[in-house]
Amino acid sequence: MRRSSYPEQEVSTLNWHAFKLILPYLFEYKKRIALAMLCLILTKIASVYLPFILKDIVDTLDANNTDKQKSALVIVPLALVGAYGMVRLSIVLFAEIRDTLFGRVTERAIRRISLNVFRHLHALDLDFHLNRQTGGLSRDIERGTSGINFLMRFMVFNIVPTLLEIVMVVTILFVKYGIWFAAITLASIVIYIAYSIFATELRTRFVREANKADSSSNTRAIDSLLNYETVKYFTNEDFEAKAYDQQLSNWEQAKIKNRLSLFALNGGQALIIAIAMTAMLALAADKVAAGVMTLGDFVLINAFMMQLFMPLNFLGFVYREIKGSLANIENFFGLLAKKPKVEDIDNALELNLGGQGGAGFDAKSKTNSAADVDNVDFNTASIVFQDVSFAYHEKRPIIKGISFAVNAGEKVAVVGHSGSGKSTLVKLLFRFYDVSAGTITINNQDISQVSQHSLRTHIGIVPQDTVLFNDSLFNNVQYGCPTASKDAVLKAIELAHLSDFIASLPEGLETVVGERGLKLSGGEKQRVAIARTILKNPLILVFDEATSSLDSHSEQAILTAINEVAKSRTSLVIAHRLSTIVDSDNIIVMSHGEIVEQGNHQQLLALDGQYSKMWQLQQSSK
Template sequence: MNGTEDETGSFLQDGGKKKQLKKESDVLQDFMFLLPFFWPKTKPRLQFLYVGVGLCLVVDRVLNILVPIQLGLITNILSKERATVPWKEIMIFAALRFLDSSGGISAIRRYLWQPLENFTYHEISTAAFNKIMTLSSDFHDEKHSGSLWQTVSRGRSIRHVVDSILFQIGPMIIDLVLAVSVLYYLFDAYMALITAAVFIFYLWSSSKILAKQKDKQRQLISAVEKEYDVLCESTSNWQTISYFNRVDYEKNHYSSAVKNHMNSSMTFTLWSNFESVAQSFLLIGGLTGACFLAAYQVSQGYKSVGSFVMLLSYWAQLSGPLRFFAHGFCNFALDMIDAEELIRLLRREPTVHDRPGAKDLVLNQGEIAFDNVDFSYDGRRTILKDVSFHVHPGETVALVGETGGGKSTILKLISRFYDPESGNVTIDGQDICSVTLDSLRANIGVVPQDPALFHDTILNNIKYANPLATDEEIYDACKAVSLHDKFLAFPDGYQTLVGERGVKLSGGELQRVAIARAIVRDPNIVLLDEATSSVDSNTEMQIQDSLGRLTAGRTTIIIAHRLSTVINADKIIVIDAGKIVEEGPHEDLLKRKGYYYRLWLHQSSLKPSIQSKTRGPRSTGPFSNEARPSGSSPRVGNGIDTVHQISVESDRGSESDDLDTDYEEYNRETNPITSKVFPHIDKESSRVSSLKPDAPEFIPQRLQRTEIPSTAVYGRNTVIKSAKDSVGHEHIGKENRREHAECDHELDANTQFSDAHTVPKRSNIEGTSSTTRLRVATVLGLQRVSNSSK
C-alpha cells in the first residue's frame, strides 16, 4: 500500500477492513449466541450421540485415504508381469468402498444425527415462538406477520449450520491436510505443492464469490419476504380489496412481487453457477497438473502405475467433498444470513416484563389509580398527558371523549400492554409495573373494541377464556348474551367453526362472544372497550343485564361513544387529546356546561327530541316490568343502562327546553353552513335512533303498521296508554317526517312510575313530560320487537 500517495485510499481501505473484521466478528458472535441451541445441555443421551457422530467422522476420514490406497494396491498387483487375481485385496476394497458409501458409515452418522437435528429444530422453533409471545405490544404493533413467519421458518435453517461445520467444513479441512501429507509421502513435495496450491486457490476464489453471493442472498430474502407480505396482506384483506374493487391491482401487485422474487432468484443462481464453473475449472486444472506430474514420474519409472491410479482416485474422492467444502462455507454464510433476522428477534427484549423481584398482585378491593401518567407509543407523539384519576373499589367509571383521545390507551396501560413514560398506575396501592404480569392479567377481564377469535369451534373459543369452565357455564354465558339459542340453531351448534379471527360471525355476535368470554373468565376488574358498539339496540337491551351481572360489585372501566350508555356510571371521565378535561357524574357534568355538556348536546342533537318543538308526554326507557326479560336485574349494566337515555331525555322536563335552545345555538356554531342553507336537511339528516344516536333510525314498516298495546309501560314515570301507529309509509325518511305530526296525540301525558329501576340513578329531573314523536316511535318499535321476540 502506497501510504504517502494515497492517504485517503489507505484510510478507506483500513476502514473497509475494519468493517469486514467487524462483520466477521458479528458472525462469530451470532454463532456463539446460537450454540446453546445445538448443545443439549441437560440431555446426556443426546450428548452421547454427538460423540457417536464424531467417531463416524473420524472413520470417514480414514476411509477416504484407505480406499484410493487399496485401489493403488490392486493396480500394482495387476500391473505385475504374472499377475494373479487379487481376490483378497478386491474384497477389502469392496468392503472399504461400502463403508465409505452413503449406505455405510454415513448412514450410521445420519441416524445418530437426526435426533440432534430435531433437538435443535425444537429449541429454535420454540425459542422463536416463545419470544414472539413474550414480546410486548410495541413489537406486535409493528410486526408484519408475513415477514415474521418467514423469519422464523428461514431462521430454522440455522440448524444446518452445525451440519455444515461438522459434516462439510471440518472434515474437509482434515481431508485436505491429510491429502497434502499423503501425496507428499506417496509422491513428492511438488505433488503436495500442486495439491495445496489448488486447494488454497479454490478456497480463496470461493470466498470471493461467496461475498458477492451474500448480497444476492440478502436481496433474495427481501424479495421472498416481500412476496410473502403481499400474499398475506392480500389474502387476509380480501374483503377490503373486494369492497374497493382492487382485485386487479392486487393481482398485479402480487405478480410483480413474484417476478421480483424470480429475478433475485435468477441472479442468485447465476452467481452460484459462476461459482461452480470457476471451481470446476480450478479443480480440473489442478488435476491435469497433478496427472502430468504423476504420469511423468510413472513414465520415468520413479513411480508405479498403481500410484497414478491412486492419485486419480484420490482426486476424484477429494473433489466431491471439496465442492461441498466450498458449499459448506457458502451454506454456513447463507444460513447465518438467513438467521440474522431470527437472531435479532431472539435478542430482542420485551419492553414490558416482570421486573426483578416482582411480586404477585394482591387484589383486595380493586381500586385503580392513575397518578400523573404521561404516555407515548413512539416517544415522539404524546398520547396521554398528566392523566390522574381514581376508580374506587366496585365503581363503574366511564371514559368518554373524542375518538383518538386516548381512552383505549388507558385500558392498555391498565392491562400493562405498555408502561407509562412517567407517573404510576396502581391497583390497590400496588404499582402495576412492579407486580408480575401473569398475576395482573389474571385479575382483569377485557372486552376489546374489535374482538378476534381463533379459527376453532364456538365452544373452544369461549372456553379459551377459562379452560376450567364447564360446558354448562359456557351455555349460561351465551344465554346471558342472548346467543345460546342462536348457536343452537346453527347446523353444527357450538361446534361451528368461526373462521379466521371469527369472520363467520357477525360483528354483534363477535362482541357478544367476547362478553361471554369475559363472563366465563369471571375477572375481578372489568374493562369494556365499546363492548356493545356493534350490537343492535334491541339485543343491547337484552345483554345489559348480563353486563350488569358481569360488572356488579367489580371495579369496571367502560369506554363508550354513546354517552347514553354510560350516564349511570359512578363517574364519567372526559378525555380530550390525551388529557382529562372533566370528570364527575353525568348530571354534574351537564350542569357544568363544559366539554361533556357540548358532547351530550351534540349527541342529543342527533336525537329528534331536541328538534321537536311539539312536546308530548314524558316517556322513560322501554324496559318495563312486562318488557324486561324475565330474571333480569332491575338495575342493569351496573348502573350503565343503555335505555336510560330515553328516560333521561324525556325526564329532563324543563331542562330539555334549555338544551333545545342550546342545541340551536350550538348547531349554528358547529354547522353554520348546513344550519343556514339546509336547515331542514340538517334536522332531517340528524334523525337517528335515540338508543343508538350514531346510527340512523330505522323503524320497520311492519312495526309502524302494528297496533301498539293499549297500555305499554315504558319507564318509571311514563305509561303509554294508547299508541296507535301511523299509517305505513314508503320510506323511513318519510315515516320519520310524518311522525312529528302523528305521534303526539297517541301518547298520554298522564304518566306514572312503573319501574323505579329504569330511572337514571342520578336523574334529578322530575315533573312535566316531554317526549318526542320519533323517540316514541323508536320506543314503540323496540317494544314491538321485544314483544314479538317473547
Template sequence: MFEDGCPVRRASLSASELPPASTGPRSDWATLKRLLPYFWHYRWRVALALLCLVAAKLANLGVPLLLKELVDSLGVTPGDARALLVLPAGLLVAYAALRLSGALFTELRELVFAKATHGAARQIALEVFQHLHALSLRFHLERQTGGMTRDIERGTRALQSLVSFSLYTILPTAIELGLALLLLGRQFDLGFVWITLAALAVYVVYTISVTEWRTQFRRQMNELDAQAHTRAVDALLNYETVKYFNNEAFEAARYDQGLDAYRRAQLKSQTSLSLLNVGQQAIIATSLLAMLWRATTGVIEGRFSLGDLVMINALLIQLYIPLNFLGVLYREIKQSLTDLDRMFTLMAREREIADAPGAPDVALSGPTVRFEGVAFAYDPARPILHDVSFEIPAGQTVAVVGASGAGKSTLARLLYRFYDVSPDNGGRITVDGQDIRQVTQDSLRRSIGIVPQDTVLFNDTIAYNIAYGRPGATRAEVEAAARAAHIHDFIVAQPKGYDTVVGERGLKLSGGEKQRVAIARTLLKNPPILIFDEATSALDSANERAIQTELRSASVGKTTLVIAHRLSTVVDAYEILVMEAGRVVERGSHPQLLALGERYARMWQLQNAGSAPAGHIAQENDTHGHQMA
C-alpha cells in the same frame, strides 16, 4: 386490539439474557457463537457424531488403498492359485466391507446428530415465538407480518442447513483432505502434496472472494422476496377491503412489481454463480491434470506401480467431488448465517415493557385501581393524556365517555401495561396500592379481562375461541359462558355447533357474533378486574339490552372500567368521567352530570334527541392516531 393472554413456559435462554440489539449484521463468528449454547445441551451426541465421522472417513480412505492392492495383486503368475482365491477374493470382500462401513458410519452419524439438530431448531423457534409475544404493542403495530414470518421460517431452516453443510460436508471433506495429504506425502512424494495444497489455496481464495462479492445479490434477493411476500400477505389479509374498492388489478400490479424486482435480483445472482462455477472447474481441472501427469510419469519411469496410479486417481476423485461443491456450500453457509443473523436480531430486539428485576406477582384483595397524575404520549410530539387522575373503588364500575381520540382506549392499554407510563412524565397506575410497573406483567394480566372494541378471533373453532379465556375449561363451562353472552342458540344452530371454524380473524362471523364470542371469553376468564371497551357496539338493540344485563351481573363485586360512546349503557356507573383532548373535564354520577348542564348533559340530549343515530358508534382512533403521528 386486545386478546386475553395466558402464561407461557420460559425458554432456557430468557429475554433478559439476550444481547442488546445490534445496529447492523453480526459477523459470522458472532452468529456462530450465539448458536453454540443451543448445541451444548447435546454435547455428548456431538462428540459421538464426530467419532462416527472420523470412522467413516478412515473407511473411505481405506478404499483407494485396497484398490491399489487389488490392482497390484492381479500381477501374479497365471495359474497361481492365489490369482483367483486368495488375493482378489479377499481384497474384493475387504473392499466391499470398507464401502459398507463408510456408508454405515455416515448414516449412524446423521442418526445420532439428528436429535441435536432438531432439538436446537425447536428451542430457537420456541424462543423466537415467546420473545415476539414479550415485545411491546408498539413493535407489533409497526411490524410487517409477511416479512417477519419469512425471516423466522428461513432462520429455522438455516440452522438445519448450516449443520448439514458444516458437519456433514465441510468437516468430513477437511478431515479426508488431511488424511489424504498425509498418505500422499508418506507413500509417494511431497510434490503431490504441494500441488494439492496450491490448488486448494487458489480454489478457496477464488471461491471466498467471488462468493463474498455475490453475497450482496443474495441479500438483495432476500429483501425483495420478503417485500413481495409482505405485500401478498397484506393484500390477502385485507381481502374484503380490496374487493370493496375494486383494487384487485392494483394489488396484482403491486405484487408483480415486487416479483419483477425479485426476478432481476435472481438473474444477477445466477450470472455471478455461473462465473463462480466456471472458475472453480478451471482450477480443479488444472490440478487434476498436474497430479495425473506426475503419477503417469512415475509409472512410466518405474517409480510407481499401476496400482499407485489407480490409488492416486481414486483419492483425487474422492477429494475433488465434494470440493467441487465448496462454492455452493460456502454460499449456502453464508446465506444460512445471514438468515440466522436476521432471526437472532429479531430475538435481540429489546423489550420496551419488561418486568422489574425480582418483581413479585400482584397481590389482590379488592382490588382498587387508581390513575394518579398520568401523562402519556405514543409520540413525544403528540401527547395523548394530561395529568389524568381517578379511582375505581373495589367492586365498583367507573365509565369513561368522550369523543373519539380523547384518550379513552389508551387508559385500557396502560392498565394492561401494553405501554408504561414514563417516569419523566410523572404519574403512576396502582392496583391495591401496588405500582403496576413493579409487579409481573403475567400476574397483572391474569387479573384483568377485557371485551375489546375490535374483536379478532383465531382461525379455529368457536369452542376454542371462547375457551381461550381460560384454557382447560370444560365444555360445560364454555357453554355456560356462551349462554351468558347470548350466543349459545346461534352456535348450536350451526351444522358443526361449537366445532364451527370461524375463519381467518373470525371473518366467517358477523361483527355482533364476534363481539358476543369475545364477551363469552371474558366471562369465562372471570377476573377480578374487567374492562368493557365498547363491549356492545356491534349488537342490535334487543341483544344489547339482554347482554348489558348479563354484563352488569358479571360486574357485581368486580372492579370495572367501561369505555363507551353510547351514554345509555353507563347510566348506572358509580362514577362517569368525561374526557376531552386527553383530560378529564367532568366527573360525577349520571344525575350529577345532568344537573351540571355541561358537556355530558349536551351529549345526553343529542343522543336522546336522535341527533346521533342509535346504531352509530364512533370508532376509537388512539392507536391509528399515534401511528400516523
C-alpha cells in the same frame, strides 16, 4: 411503501455469532455428539484407506497379466475386491449411524430454538407487533429454522470431515510420493478455498436482496388476502395484483443476479479443479513412464484427487449455503436480540388482590361461579391514575397529566370524542405501554413494580375489535380459561346470550369461525369476547366499546349480561353510546388527552357542558 417488519441486521456483526447461539443447544447431548464424531472419524479413515486397496488390486492385476500367472488372478485380486466392497459398505454404515445419532440432536435443537423465538415474540411489546409485517415475519422464521438445520448438519458433517481428509491425504502424498504431489494438492486446495470464500462473500449481498424481495412479496400477498373484503369493496383487485407483481419483479431481478454470480463461482471452481487434476495426473504419468511409480500408484493418485475434489467441490457448495443460511437467519436471531420496551423489573412482585379472579369458574361451584356473584366478595380491587401522562411519540402527547380513581366495586365510565385518549387508558392499565409520567396503582401497588402476568391475570377485557382464532366457537370461548370444564364454558355462553345463536348453527359449538373470526358478525364476535371474559372470571373488568357493533335489541341483552357479571366488581368502561353508561358511579369526560368533566350522569347533565351536548346529540339522532 409498507415498511419491513424490523430493521435489517448487519451481516458482519451477526453472521458468525449465530454459531455461539446454537452451540448451547447442541451440547445438551454431549454423548450423542461424541459418538457421531467417532463415526465421522472412522468414515474418513475408511475413505482414505479405500484408494490403497484399489492400488493393490490394480498392481496385482498388472503383475499377474505381465507374469501370466493366471492362478493368482483368481485368489488375490478377488480377496482385495471383497475387501474393497467391505470398506465401501463400512463407509456408508458409519455415515448412516452418524446421521441417525446427530439427527436427534439437530431436531431437538431446532425445536428448542423455535420455541424460544415463539415465546420471545409473545414477550415483545405491543408497539413491535403493531409495526410488524406478518407475512415477512413468518417467512423469516421459516427460512431461519431451515437455515439452522442446514448450518448444523453440514458444518459438522461436511466441512470438518473434508478438512480432516485434506490433512490426511496431503500428509500421505508427501510421505509416500514426495513434495511436488503434496505441494500441488495443497496449493490447489488453498487457491480453491480462497476463491470460494472471496466469490461467496461477494454474492452474499445478492442472497440478501433475494430474501428481502421474497419477504416483501410474501408480506404484500398476505396483507392483501387478510384484507380481502376491503379489496372487494373498492374493486382494487388489479391494483393489488400489480403491486404484488412489482414485488415479484424485484424478486426475479434479485434471483437473476444471484444465479449469474453463482455461475461465476462454479466456473472458477471448475477451472481450478481441472488445472489441479491435469497437473497431478501429468506428474504421475511421467513417474509411471519413468518406472518410479506403478500403474497402481497412478490409479491411487487419481482416486485421491477425485475423492478429495468431490467433497471439496461440495465444500464450496456447503460454504455458499452456509453463508446463505447465515443470511437467512439474520432476522431470525435478530428477533431474539430485540428487547421489549416494557419489561418486568428484577424480582417483580405478584399483584395481590385476594379473591379468586383470573382462575376461571366452575359452573357447579357456589364459590367462584359467575352465575353466583352475589355469593362472592369481589370488592378487593381499586384503581388509581395519578398525574398520568403518555405519548406514543414525543412530539404528540396523548394523555396529559390526568388523575382519577376507580374505587373497589365501582363502575367508572370514560367517554369523549375519537382521539381523546380513551382506549389508550386501557393499554396503559394492561401495561402494554409504560406511562411517560405519573403512576397507575391497583390496591396501592404500582403496576410497573408487579409482574405483567399477574397484572393481566386479574383483568378481563371485552375489546372493541374482537379477533378470534380460526377454531371452533367452543375453543374460542374456552380460551378465556383453557382448563375450564365444558359445563363452565356452556354457562359462560349462556350468560353472554350466545346460546340461541349457537343453537341455530348446523354444527353448533363446533362451528369454525374462520380466520380472525370473519365468519361471524361484529356483534356475534363481541358476544364471544364477553363469554370468554366471563369464563376468565377476573376481579377487574374492562369494556372497550363493548356494544359498539350491536343493534339496540342485542345491546340491551348484552348490557344485562354485562351488568350481571360486573355486579360488585371493579369495572372500567370505555363508551361511545352514553345510554350504556348512565348507571355508572362516575363518568369521566375526556378531550384531547385531558379530563374536562367528571361526575355521575345527573351531575354531568346539570353542568350543561360537553357531556350534556353529547347526550342531547345522541338522543336527537334516535
